[in-house]
Amino acid sequence: MSNYVAPARFLKSFTCPHSDCGTFAQQIWQSNPVDFSEGRTLGDSYPLATGICQFCGKPSIWLAEKMIHPSTTSAPPAHPDMPDDALKDYSEAAEVVACSPRAAAALLRLSVQRLCVHLGGDGKNLNDDIGQLVAEKRLHPTIQQSLDVVRVIGNGMVHPGQIADDSAKTVSKLFGLINVVVNQTISAEKEVQAQFEDLPEDKKLQIQKRDAASGLT
Numbered sequence: 001m002s003n004y005v006a007p008a009r010f011l012k013s014f015t016c017p018h019s020d021c022g023t024f025a026q027q028i029w030q031s032n033p034v035d036f037s038e039g040r041t042l043g044d045s046y047p048l049a050t051g052i053c054q055f056c057g058k059p060s061i062w063l064a065e066k067m068i069h070p071s072t073t074s075a076p077p078a079h080p081d082m083p084d085d086a087l088k089d090y091s092e093a094a095e096v097v098a099c100s101p102r103a104a105a106a107l108l109r110l111s112v113q114r115l116c117v118h119l120g121g122d123g124k125n126l127n128d129d130i131g132q133l134v135a136e137k138r139l140h141p142t143i144q145q146s147l148d149v150v151r152v153i154g155n156g157m158v159h160p161g162q163i164a165d166d167s168a169k170t171v172s173k174l175f176g177l178i179n180v181v182v183n184q185t186i187s188a189e190k191e192v193q194a195q196f197e198d199l200p201e202d203k204k205l206q207i208q209k210r211d212a213a214s215g216l217t
């Protein structure tokens with residue numbers, strides 16, 4: 001996941017955009033295809049380029065800076081620990097980000113709203129949920145800021161004129177932020193829990209007794 005490199009035209013290597021590959025691989029590029037009827041290159045009027053993934057052999061096709069095939073996404077894959085309901089919105093956002101960054105931003109905001117419920121919010125109002133989680137000191141400041149960025153940009157893109165840059169590139173960064181949130185909350189908790197479970201039984205009992213005595217449980 002941390003090795004994700006977004007596809008870009010003429011980049012030497014990137015994470016293959018084909019969903020059945022998704023491998024970080026070298027790309028072999030070909031540009032300015034020949035117009036056979038005229039026997040000349042199409043050149044700048046049709047700045048087409050093709051990159052061939054050296055792992056799966058499939059092409060990505062580019063018109064100037066825009067990838068037109070596969071049409072799917074410039075979004076990183078979702079974090080494996082992302083809860084199912086948040087993942088559904090995340091995946092849908094990944095599908096539409098190339099043709100509608102605004103729709104993707106709105107879906108990502110929804111994904112964050114669902115994530116907040118998993119973190120202890122009530123899911124009614126995202127702004128209130130984040131505020132509540134901050135007040136209860138349940139969010140690390142970095143996490144809170146990540147959530148707020150997705151909230152504000154997601155909201156601003158739905159209301160015209162609020163966010164100047166509504167490019168797919170801006171929205172692509174939001175995907176990464178959501179993965180950071182999942183990693184530092186749900187995954188971190190899972191990891192700590194697994195380590196605790198591995199402690200010897202008598203040590204776990206001692207800890208439970210201590211917590212019971214101090215009224216922590």
Ligand SMILES: [Zn+2]
Binds near residue numbers: 018023
């Ligand atoms: Zn590939």
